[in-house]
Structures are given as C-alpha cells and as structure tokens.
C-alpha cells in the first residue's frame with residue numbers, strides 16, 4: 001500500500017503511513033509516549049514509514065496475546081510473532097519511548113495502550129464505503145473493522161437498484177448524498193471502490209463532506225487538498241513486488257548464494 005497525494009499547497013506536516021521497506025523514507029511525525037503512558041506532545045518523534053506499519057502489526061499481535069490472558073511478553077517472542085528480528089522490534093518500540101524490562105520484557109497492556117495512542121486509535125474513525133460492487137460488498141460485510149476502531153457507518157453507490165438496500169446492515173445512499181451524509185455522521189475515512197473514472201468525483205464529494213482520509217482502491221491518482229491524506233491500495237503492485245522477490249531468489253539460487 002502506498003501513500004499518495006495529488007495537489008499540495010502548503011508546508012503542513014504530512015501524516016504519512018507505511019510504504020514497503022521504507023525505513024529510510026519520509027517519516028511520520030507522532031507524539032512520543034513516555035513509560036507511564038503520557039504523551040509528550042512537545043517532543044515529537046519522527047518515525048520511519050515502514051516502522052509505522054510494523055507498529056500496527058505489533059498492536060495486532062499484542063491484542064491477540066492480551067485476549068489469551070498474557071500480561072507480559074519477551075521481546076524475542078513478540079518479534080517472532082510479528083515476523084521481525086528482535087533488534088528491529090526494540091528499535092521500533094524505542095520510538096514510543098518503550099524499552100521493556102530486562103528479564104521480563106514488555107507489559108502487554110501498557111504496550112497496547114502506547115501503540116494505540118501513537119497510532120491515533122484511542123478514538124473511533126467512522127468509515128464510508130463508496131461503490132458497493134464486488135469489493136464494496138466485501139468491505140461493507142467484513143466484521144473485523146469495528147473492533148479495530150473503524151466502524152463502517154455509510155455506504156454509497158450510483159446504481160438505482162442498490163439505493164436503499166441494506167448491506168451489512170447499512171442502507172446504501174446515493175452518490176449525490178455523500179457530502180451531507182458524511183458530514184451528519186461524522187465520517188472521517190472514505191473508501192473508494194468505484195470504477196476508475198468515477199473515483200475523482202467521489203473523492204471531491206468525500207472532501208466536501210469533511211472526510212480527512214481516503215483509502216483508494218481504484219487504480220487512478222487522486223487530486224485532493226493538502227489536508228486530506230490518500231492511501232492507494234493496489235494488490236497488483238503487491239503481487240509484482242512478490243514476483244520480484246521470487247525472481248531474485250531464483251537468481252541467487254542460480255548463482256549459488258544462500259537464500260533467506
């Protein structure tokens with residue numbers, strides 16, 4: 001998934017999220033969190049984009065551990081569960097000001113709280129999905145978003161056969177109602193799952209409705225005001241990246257190199 005932005009007017013600090021392997025890429029600026037959990041707003045730490053993506057993975061792993069009753073976790077165990085090495089884990093968690101305790105590791109509940117604060121997950125972000133076709137139906141029906149702080153609260157389409165029909169318990173509204181409905185329901189994230197030619201108009205209406213973040217599945221570049229963050233999801237690109245790694249491994253095996 002890549003961070004994508006069209007027009008940019010000012011020098012406002014952009015809150016960027018992950019790009020693959022972007023440890024040295026532009027950073028996300030976030031409040032640091034002290035050991036006792038208070039945010040040091042004045043001491044803003046820069047976190048590499050790739051580390052932000054890993055923080056989200058640590059949170060998912062830790063939440064599952066907490067559900068199973070774990071109270072502490074060794075850094076090696078957390079690193080293995082998250083699929084990273086312990087040095088990288090410790091570096092990532094140091095961005096939070098969290099260093100764990102030698103011989104004990106990390107307190108799960110404390111670390112979950114710190115990660116939620118840094119990732120801005122201490123409040124819910126209401127989501128609207130636009131384009132209730134194959135992808136939109138799947139997203140609207142997916143039960144995993146609300147529990148992660150992303151309740152789907154509005155659906156939009158242009159197809160008269162879909163308007164008023166509930167999907168995942170929410171009636172589909174018309175494209176023209178995006179600004180009013182998003183504003184009334186306090187939607188902060190818009191997901192675009194329309195065909196590419198419709199995506200810019202949809203983005204414009206989401207922005208009119210006060211939406212601050214757009215997750216765009218349509219394969220087009222969107223133009224948005226500077227204060228709106230756009231993330232583009234392109235599974236084909238992810239597959240191409242996998243293909244690159246498979247090709248590189250095959251090449252290394254051919255050269256007699258050790259492949260990890």
Ligand SMILES: NC(=O)c1ccc[n+]([C@@H]2O[C@H](COP(=O)([O-])OP(=O)(O)OC[C@H]3O[C@@H](n4cnc5c(N)ncnc54)[C@H](O)[C@@H]3O)[C@@H](O)[C@H]2O)c1
Nearest residue numbers: 131132133134135157158159193194195198218233234235
């Ligand atoms: N990024 C990815 O990995 C990925 C994967 C699958 C699909 N996609 C993209 O997601 C989009 C949706 O794919 P799909 O298979 O669900 O398509 P689909 O044709 O099944 O659904 C598209 C929906 O958008 C609606 N629509 C069309 N114009 C609209 C408009 N102006 N306003 C509101 N709704 C409108 C249609 O009525 C339809 O319900 C496409 O752009 C596709 O390329 C991306």
